Amino acid sequence: MEKELLELLNTVLSNAGLDTISEMNKEQSLRDDLGLDSINLADLTVRIDDKFGIDVFEEDFIETVGQLLSILEKAGDNA
């Protein structure tokens, strides 16, 4: 799941003209560290929804890569 999320993140970063990353750090802030704005984050949520069938922003406001991963893993465990 981590590898797939990294791929999606890099697609969004690259399409937005931002630097891609080689690995994810759970403490990284999606906005402050990776530079994603609201539209980029919406783009990411749609790609995650298409890939995993999970609406990551359904309940919580997500700030970090770690929070994103934990929701995905939780949803994966419940699947």
Next chain:
Amino acid sequence: MHKLFFYDVDEQIDLSYEDVLKKINASQVYMHNLTNCSVDVYFCNLLKGIILNESVRILDQDFSESEAKHLVGDEQLNVEKEFKVEFSSVEDMINAISNSTATLEIFTSGTTGKPKKIRHRVSHFVNAARITDSHKKDVWGYAFNPTHMAGLQVFFQALLNQNPMINLFKYSKSNVTGLVNDYLITHISASPSFYRSLLPANFICNSVKRITLGGEKSSKELIDNLNKTFPNARINNIYASTEVGAALISKGDRFQIPESKSEFIKIEDGELKFHKSIVGEFDFEGDWFSSGDLVEVLSENPIEFKFVSRKGILINVGGYNVDPNEVNACLINIEGVLDAKVYGRKNKMIGNLLMADVLKDHKVELTEKDILAHLRDKLQSHKVPRIIKFVDKIELSRTGKK
């Protein structure tokens, strides 16, 4: 030899005007709220309703039962009514149709929400048809949904001149080019999306004399391509809608309100409006129907204008209003993009995320990244679709629009 009425290669429908006469004379039943039948049965039933001076409700034949029931309310579907006529000739039958007092109840495509019911008198279609000796030899490429306004307009134009209709609606490029050349089609009226589905234009159809585009914005590139593909055709762009019918013809993208129509068509606050005397029957407030089409006036006396956008089609992306037509125009200008459709996908964070479906020319190397780079160069950031999907076909609405 009997004159061909309607031909559909896949459905194996090959019906002459004499066949239609025989079917009408032999029939004992007209079906009210007809659904789920082939196009030849639909056309014959339509004619029967018109001959009976009925209020004919026209439903898409591919509606599911629940979709159709939703539109007819408390009424039943496929209600049989007694029918008995005996026409001595095709001319006799067409004469009865020309003098009918029937009304046709049509539903708009519902791009603005729930489908809206609009009633037009059959006389509206009869009066709009051009019936002359020179039109007797026309052969129509039938490229609209037969249950919709534009499809009905072509139907009456062909019927009243006893012209053949060759079905092109929903056919692919190779079928269309084959049918146009085999049947020496002279007239095609279709949406820009239909013509765009024929690109890249790597064939020539010499038989076509008249091409009409309507229902959506077209582009200079498309017109240029049509000129190459149909070198003997005069190309007309018309303004038409389910509410009004075909109302105005343009030169390029410049429409003029002719003197004869200036009492019935006006522009107010940048929006095109039509007087109630020239539109179908449906609920709207006051004497003027607001079309929702936003225009820019280019000159006065006579008024000339061009279309800018449609009210209500703007997509809210993070508080910015995006006109999908503007983005679409940019997309189809990219080399290798044959057609595109821009739309919003609901998103909790920003209202809508802008998406685009793209039909690309397989001979041209083109990635999502290439397209985004091109768009970023031409458009503000919020107007750039975030997700580009490459598709084999651009899905159209019921009317054949994007």
